[in-house]
Amino acid sequence: xxxxxxxxxxxxxxxxxxxxxxxxxxxxxxxxxxxxxxxxxxxxxxxxxxxxxxxxxxxxxxxxxxxxxxxxxxxxxxxxxxxxxxxxxxxxxxxxxxxxxxxxxxxxxxxxxxxxxxxxxxxxxxxxxxxxxxxxxxxxxxxxxxxxxxxxxxxxxxxxxxxxxxxxxxxxxxxxxxxxxxxxxxxxxxxxxxxxxxxxxxxxxxxxxxxxxxxxxxxxxxxxxxxxxxxxxxxxxxxxxxxxxxxxxxxxxxxxxxxxxxxxxxxxxxxxxx
Amino acid sequence: xxxxxxxxxxxxxxxxxxxxxxxxxxxxxxxxxxxxxxxxxxxxxxxxxxxxxxxxxxxxxxxxxxxxxxxxxxxxxxxxxxxxxxxxxxxxxxxxxxxxxxxxxxxxxxxxxxxxxxxxxxxxxxxxxxx
Numbered sequence: 001x002x003x004x005x006x007x008x009x010x011x012x013x014x015x016x017x018x019x020x021x022x023x024x025x026x027x028x029x030x031x032x033x034x035x036x037x038x039x040x041x042x043x044x045x046x047x048x049x050x051x052x053x054x055x056x057x058x059x060x061x062x063x064x065x066x067x068x069x070x071x072x073x074x075x076x077x078x079x080x081x082x083x084x085x086x087x088x089x090x091x092x093x094x095x096x097x098x099x100x101x102x103x104x105x106x107x108x109x110x111x112x113x114x115x116x117x118x119x120x121x122x123x124x125x126x127x128x129x130x131x132x133x134x135x136x137x138x139x140x141x142x143x144x145x146x147x148x149x150x151x152x153x154x155x156x157x158x159x160x161x162x163x164x165x166x167x168x169x170x171x172x173x174x175x176x177x178x179x180x181x182x183x184x185x186x187x188x189x190x191x192x193x194x195x196x197x198x199x200x201x202x203x204x205x206x207x208x209x210x211x212x213x214x215x216x217x218x219x220x221x222x223x224x225x226x227x228x229x230x231x232x233x234x235x236x237x238x239x240x241x242x243x244x245x246x247x248x249x250x251x252x253x254x255x256x257x258x259x260x261x262x263x264x265x266x267x268x269x270x271x272x273x274x
Numbered sequence: 275x276x277x278x279x280x281x282x283x284x285x286x287x288x289x290x291x292x293x294x295x296x297x298x299x300x301x302x303x304x305x306x307x308x309x310x311x312x313x314x315x316x317x318x319x320x321x322x323x324x325x326x327x328x329x330x331x332x333x334x335x336x337x338x339x340x341x342x343x344x345x346x347x348x349x350x351x352x353x354x355x356x357x358x359x360x361x362x363x364x365x366x367x368x369x370x371x372x373x374x375x376x377x378x379x380x381x382x383x384x385x386x387x388x389x390x391x392x393x394x395x396x397x398x399x400x401x402x403x404x405x
Binding site for chain 2: 015017019021022023024025026027029030031032034035061064065103104107126127128129130164165166167168169170171172173196197199200201202219220221222
């Protein structure tokens with residue numbers, strides 16, 4: 001509509017095509033015709049009974065995709081919003097976190113974390129390897145040794161890693177990272193970006209002891225862009241109840257309270273949920 | 275749709291398509307960016323462009339000649355790598371079409387490679403219904 005209302009912008013002419021365009025980028029991915037047809041319906045009342053039935057079905061199924069019986073929050077956002085939500089619900093400015101330079105998206109998540117005042121311990125990388133579990137263990141063990149008097153957790157509050165680094169095609173091994181944290185007997189939260197791995201590469205939020213999984217709609221879920229997802233452990237929920245940063249749009253509690261009755265605290269991406 | 279197919283089958287499909295893609299890349303004589311086979315991604319394969327050739331020129335040739343979008347090299351990989359996505363709503367023939375487009379694109383853009391990567395993928399896919 002906007003395009004129809006505005007004067008034409010000069011762009012290079014596109015030759016007429018036959019057949020289907022091949023969209024072979026690593027996301028947003030091809031949306032199946034069935035899903036496109038499902039979305040091609042009038043927007044319904046997001047405060048009405050039909051919507052509540054729809055969300056009940058979605059919330060019953062979405063946990064299986066993450067491999068968790070626990071809560072999953074669905075934001076109308078990109079994956080970047082879900083990154084932000086993971087941070088503002090659980091951490092506060094000055095908190096130390098451990099991150100790894102696996103590629104472009106790890107760099108972007110680090111930049112976002114620093115804008116919230118987190119002190120990022122950033123382990124340099126060559127963009128051809130994933131997160132080294134041995135480095136996770138040694139950094140956390142060192143953190144505990146150098147934090148005398150502090151709790152058993154040390155100063156590092158979270159380990160934040162990208163599961164599948166979309167910029168490089170490298171998949172870090174989350175179970176090995178979990179075991180490394182356990183070997184260091186460190187209490188840091190484990191946060192994992194599953195934006196391009198969710199529903200495509202084996203992933204088990206609960207079994208692997210992940211505290212916050214950060215996902216989105218436009219990759220393995222085969223939806224258009226527009227949904228940001230957080231799967232949350234009990235430990236992350238407790239951290240959110242005790243602290244985090246000032247937040248409103250990204251607040252898990254608000255979402256959970258409303259989701260319990262099938263609704264959202266603000267307008268959801270209605271047609272993406274059909 | 276995920277529930278109908280079952281997540282395990284979806285994971286296996288991605289693993290199989292990723293393996294077919296990597297076999298094609300190796301047969302072309304090109305380098306996979308991921309250095310550790312234990313960390314290969316099943317949703318995309320990033321391919322290193324041979325020195326002296328620009329990945330974006332190649333991608334532009336593929337788009338204009340074959341109407342296919344390939345992933346751009348991001349940040350410090352700009353021009354140096356391209357990414358083949360094999361994620362989402364994809365079947366064997368879509369993947370084979372993708373690899374054929376890459377192989378023809380390499381020829382069109384004058385990127386040195388050995389022919390036959392697509393054939394490697396065909397052989398793998400027709401010989402393996404599952405991994």
